[in-house]
Amino acid sequence: xxxxxxxxxxxxxxxxxxxxxxxxxxxxxxxxxxxxxxxxxxxxxxxxxxxxxxxxxxxxxxxxxxxxxxxxxxxxxxxxxxxxxxxxxxxxxxxxxxxxxxxxxxxxxxxxxxxxxxxxxxxxxxxxxxxxxxxxxxxxxxxxxxxxxxxxxxxxxxxxxxxxxxxxxxxxxxxxxxxxxxxxxxxxxxxxxxxxxxxxxxxxxxxxxxxxxxxxxxxxxxxxxx
Amino acid sequence: xxxxxxxxxxxxxxxxxxxxxxxxxxxxxxxxxxxxxxxxxxxxxxxxxxxxxxxxxxxxxxxxxxxxxxxxxxxxxxxxxxxxxxxxxxxxxxxxxxxxxxxxxxxxxxxxxxxxxxxxxxxxxxxxxxxxxxxxxxxxxxxxxxxxxxxxxxxxxxxxxxxxxxxxxxxxxxxxxxxxxxxxxxxxxxxxxxxxxxxxxxxxxxxxxxxxxxxxxxxxxxxxxxxxxxxxxxxxxxxxxxxxxxxxxxxxxxxxxxxxxxxxxxxxxxxxxxxxxxxxxxxxxxxxxxxxxxxxxxxxxxxxxxxxxxxxxxxxxxxxxxxxxxxxxxxxxxxxxxxxxxxxxxxxxxxxxxxxxxxxxxxxxxxxxxxxxxxxxxxxxxxxxxxxxxxxxxxxxxxxx
Ligand SMILES: Nc1ncnc2c1ncn2[C@@H]1O[C@H](COP(=O)(O)OP(=O)(O)OP(=O)(O)O)[C@@H](O)[C@H]1O
Ligand SMILES: [Mg+2]
Numbered sequence: 151x152x153x154x155x156x157x158x159x160x161x162x163x164x165x166x167x168x169x170x171x172x173x174x175x176x177x178x179x180x181x182x183x184x185x186x187x188x189x190x191x192x193x194x195x196x197x198x199x200x201x202x203x204x205x206x207x208x209x210x211x212x213x214x215x216x217x218x219x220x221x222x223x224x225x226x227x228x229x230x231x232x233x234x235x236x237x238x239x240x241x242x243x244x245x246x247x248x249x250x251x252x253x254x255x256x257x258x259x260x261x262x263x264x265x266x267x268x269x270x271x272x273x274x275x276x277x278x279x280x281x282x283x284x285x286x287x288x289x290x291x292x293x294x295x296x297x298x299x300x301x302x303x304x305x306x307x308x309x310x311x312x313x314x315x316x317x318x319x320x321x322x323x324x325x326x327x328x329x330x331x332x333x334x335x336x337x338x339x340x341x342x343x344x345x346x347x348x349x350x351x352x353x354x355x356x357x358x359x360x361x362x363x364x365x366x367x368x369x370x371x372x373x374x375x376x
Numbered sequence: 377x378x379x380x381x382x383x384x385x386x387x388x389x390x391x392x393x394x395x396x397x398x399x400x401x402x403x404x405x406x407x408x409x410x411x412x413x414x415x416x417x418x419x420x421x422x423x424x425x426x427x428x429x430x431x432x433x434x435x436x437x438x439x440x441x442x443x444x445x446x447x448x449x450x451x452x453x454x455x456x457x458x459x460x461x462x463x464x465x466x467x468x469x470x471x472x473x474x475x476x477x478x479x480x481x482x483x484x485x486x487x488x489x490x491x492x493x494x495x496x497x498x499x500x501x502x503x504x505x506x507x508x509x510x511x512x513x514x515x516x517x518x519x520x521x522x523x524x525x526x527x528x529x530x531x532x533x534x535x536x537x538x539x540x541x542x543x544x545x546x547x548x549x550x551x552x553x554x555x556x557x558x559x560x561x562x563x564x565x566x567x568x569x570x571x572x573x574x575x576x577x578x579x580x581x582x583x584x585x586x587x588x589x590x591x592x593x594x595x596x597x598x599x600x601x602x603x604x605x606x607x608x609x610x611x612x613x614x615x616x617x618x619x620x621x622x623x624x625x626x627x628x629x630x631x632x633x634x635x636x637x638x639x640x641x642x643x644x645x646x647x648x649x650x651x652x653x654x655x656x657x658x659x660x661x662x663x664x665x666x667x668x669x670x671x672x673x674x675x676x677x678x679x680x681x682x683x684x685x686x687x688x689x690x691x692x693x694x695x696x697x698x699x700x701x702x703x704x705x706x707x708x709x710x711x712x713x714x715x716x717x718x719x720x721x722x723x724x725x726x727x728x729x730x731x732x733x734x735x736x737x738x739x740x741x742x743x744x745x746x747x748x749x750x751x752x753x754x755x756x757x758x759x760x761x762x763x764x765x766x767x768x769x770x771x772x773x774x775x776x777x
Contacts, residue, residue: 199774208680209770229684236682243773247677251383251390261681264383306681 151219151238151313153182153205153345158214160200174200176368177214182345184313187337189348189355192365198349199244201370202318205347206241207231218314236261240312242303242320244349248291254278255287258305270309277305281331296323304332308339315339315346322351333358384694391667395699398663402703402749405656410745411711412645414738418719419638422557422729426452426631429560431508432477432599433608436469436615436624437461441597448630453727454559456485456497460586460594461622468619469598474606479505480595482571484578486542486564491581493540494532497563500571508599509565517551521567525550531561531720540564543577557723557731600624638728653752660696660756668692668760675764676772685765692764696757697750704749708742 157177164172175197182188182205192198203209205216207223216223218238226234235241240261249257258278259269278284281301291299300323307315317336321329329352337358340346348355356362362373388395430451438461441447449455466480482500486492501509503520513527521527526547528534538549547570555561566574572591578584579591602608608626615624668675675688683691715722715732723730732738 200770203770203773206680206770208773209768229686232679232682232684232687234682235680241680243677243680245773247673247680247773249674249677251386260678264678264681264683264687 151184151345153180153314154217155180155205156215156217158201158204158211158216160197160204160209161212174368175204175211178370180205180363180370182314182347184343184345185340186360187340187346187348187358188361188363189350189359190363190365190370191350191355196365197368198365199318200368201365202316202347202349205314206239206316207235208241233265236265237310238313240307240310240315240344242300242307242315242317244318244322246296246299247303248294248299250291253288253290254283254294254302257291257302258309260306261310274305274309277309278302280335281305282328297325297328300324301328301332304335308335311339311342311344313344315344317346317348317350319349319351329354384691384698387671387691388695388698394663394667398660398699399703399706401656401659401663402700402753403707405652405752406704406707406745406749407711408649408652409748410708410741411715412649413744414711414715414732414741415722416642416645417737417741418557418715418730418732419641419726419728421733422723422731423631423635423638425556425731426558426634426729427627429508429512429556429558430627430631431511432627433602434600434612434615434624435627435630436465436598436600436619436622437596438465439621439623442623442625447625448633450483450497452559452630452634454497454562456495458483458485458584458586458596460589460596463593463595465619465622466595466598469600469615469622472611472614472618474603474611474614475600476603476606477505477507477599477601479507479599480568481597481599482568482575482594483596484542484571484575484584487583491544491583492542494534494564496529496532497559498526498542498571498574499563499565500568501565502568507601513551513553513565516553519550521550521570523567523569523573524548525566525570527551527553527565529553529561529563529565530555532564542574543581543583545574545577547574555731556729558729634728641726641728657752657756660753661759664692664696664757664760665763667695668764672764672767672772676769679769680773689761689765692757692761693754696753700750700753701746703753704746707749708745711745712738712742 156179159173159177160175162172162174163170166172178201190198204211210224255271255274258274259271263269275284275287278287281304283298283301286294286298300320304320321332324332333355336346336348363370364373437447438459441459450457470478479502484498486494486496486498488495503510517527524547526540526549528549530553534540534549536549536552540547540549575584575591579587600611602611612624612626615622678688719730719732
C-alpha cells in the first residue's frame with residue numbers, strides 16, 4: 151500500500167498574537183511506501199502527532215487530501231473508514247491506551263473481537279512473547295507498568311498485520327533494551343510489507359529508518375538518513 | 377471469546393459500585409411506576425367492584441341506623457351489626473311511585489363466643505325479589521340455596537362442605553364467592569328463610585339486643601332501583617318526606633367518601649411517580665454523562681482500533697440497556713412480592729376497597745414498567761452516546777495525558 155498526502159494542513163482555533171487561528175501543520179506533502187520505515191522527529195509541540203492523526207484518518211485536515219492506494223481517506227463515510235482503519239491501518243497512539251475492563255490478552259485481540267471476528271489468540275500470544283510480556287496476558291492494565299502497557303499497544307496495533315502502521319512515540323516509556331526490541335519489531339513489520347511511520351525522540355531510530363523527517367513549527371523537512 | 381458482544385457487560389462489571397448504584401436507581405424507578413400503577417388500578421377495581429356489589433340506586437334503612445352511624449360501617453367497612461324495621465314500612469315503600477326493582481335484606485351479626493363458629497356479618501336476601509346478591513352468587517353456585525345453606529365471602533376461613541354453627545344452628549357452606557376486594561369478602565350470605573331462623577335463635581339465646589321483635593315481621597333494609605323515567609333523587613326525596621322512621625340514601629353518596637379518599641390516594645401516588653421519574657431521569661442523565669466522559673479516552677482508543685461512531689453509540693446504549701433491564705427486574709420483583717401476598721394487609725391499612733387486576737393485566741403492567749425504565753435509561757444514555765460519537769477522536773486522545 152502507498153500512502154500519499156497532498157498539501158495537507160491543520161489549523162486549530164486558538165488565540166495567538168494576530169488572529170484566533172493557529173497553524174499546527176503547514177501545507178505538507180508526504181508519501182509512505184510499502185516495505186519502508188519512515189521516522190519523524192522534532193521538538194515537543196511542533197505538530198508531529200497532528201500529522202500522524204491526520205494520516206490515521208482520526209482528524210479531518212483543514213486542507214489537502216490523503217490517498218491510500220487509490221482511495222481518498224476522508225471521502226469515505228465513517229462506517230467505511232472505520233472498517234478500513236480496522237483492517238488496514240495499525241495505530242499506536244501517544245500515551246496510555248488500554249481498555250481497563252479487559253485484560254492484556256483481550257486488549258490485544260480487540261481489533262478482531264471488536265467486529266465479532268475470531269480472536270486469533272495464538273497469534274496474539276506469539277506477539278506478546280516477542281515483546282516479552284506473555285506472562286502478563288491475564289493481568290489487568292491497572293497492574294502493568296507504563297512500558298508494559300506501551301508494548302501491549304504495539305502488539306495490538308500489529309495483530310491484524312496492517313499495511314500501514316503509524317506509531318506515535320512507541321518507546322517513550324521503555325528502557326534501551328526494550329526500545330531496541332520494539333524498533334526491531336517495527337523494522338520487521340516494514341520488511342514484511344507494511345508502510346511504517348514512526349514519531350520518536352530516540353536518536354537510535356535512524357539506524358532502522360529508510361527515510362527521516364524533522365518537524366519544526368509545523369513545517370516538515372527531509373533529512374539524510376545517516 | 378466474544379468480547380465485542382460483551383464489552384458493554386465487561387465495562388459494567390469493571391465498575392461494580394457505579395453499576396450497582398445505577399441498577400438500584402432504575403430499580404427504584406420501576407418499583408414506583410409498577411407498584412404505583414398497580415396500587416391505583418387495584419383501588420379503582422375495588423371501587424368498581426363495590427359499586428356493582430351494592431348494585432342498587434337506593435338503600436332504605438330504619439332511621440336509627442343512620443344516627444348510630446353504623447350503616448356505612450356495616451355496608452362498606454365490614455363491621456358487624458344489625459338493625460330492623462317493621463315489615464309494614466316495606467309495604468309502604470312498595471306503594472310509592474317510581475319504584476323499579478325492589479328487595480328487602482336482613483342483617484345479623486354473629487359473635488365469636490361459644491355460640492358461633494365465626495364473628496361475621498350475615499346478610500339475608502329474598503330469592504324471589506333479590507337483584508343484587510343472586511347474580512353475583514350465580515358465578516360460584518348455580519343451584520338455589522336451601523334452608524340452612526350459606527355462601528361465604530372469599531376471605532373467610534371456611535370452605536365448601538364445611539358446617540358452621542351460628543347461635544346453635546348448624547349451617548352448611550354451599551359455595552365460596554370470588555374475591556371482591558370489599559367488605560363483602562368477610563360476610564356470609566343466606567336466604568331470608570335461613571336468616572329468620574338464625575335471628576330467632578339469637579333471640580332465644582338472649583344474644584340479640586332487639587328482644588321484642590318477630591323475625592317474620594321485620595326487615596333490615598330495602599334496596600331499590602328507580603323505574604324508567606324517575607331519578608333516584610326523586611325517589612329518595614319522596615320516601616324521606618312520606619314515610620316515617622326510615623331514611624332513604626343514594627348508594628352513590630354512600631361511596632362518595634370512598635371515591636374521595638381513593639382520589640386522594642391516587643393523586644399522592646401519581647405525584648410520587650412523577651417526582652421519582654423526574655429525579656430518575658436527571659440522575660441517570662448525569663450518571664451516564666459522567667461515566668462516558670470519564671472513559672472518553674477509552675472510546676477514542678476504540679475508534680483508533682476501528683470502531684465506527686455508530687458502534688460507540690451502540691456500546692453506550694447497550695450498557696444502559698443492561699442496567700435498565702437488570703434494574704427493572706430488581707424493582708418489579710420485590711413489587712410483585714410485596715403486592716401479591718400482602719394485598720389484604722394493604723387493604724386493611726388503607727381501609728379502602730382493593731382488588732388486584734387479573735394476571736394478564738398485571739403482566740401488562742410488568743411489561744409497561746420495564747419499557748418505561750428502559751425508555752428512560754436509553755433516553756438518558758442517548759445524549760452521552762451522541763456526544764461521544766461526535767467528538768473528533770484525535771482531540772479526545774489528547775485529552776488526559
Ligand atoms: N485540539 C487542539 N486545539 C488547539 N491546539 C492544538 C490542538 N491540538 C494540538 N494543538 C497544538 O498544535 C501543536 C502541535 O501539537 P502536537 O500534538 O502535534 O505536537 P507534538 O509535536 O506531537 O508534540 P509532543 O512531542 O509533545 O507530542 C501544539 O502547539 C498544540 O498546542
Ligand atoms: Mg505528540
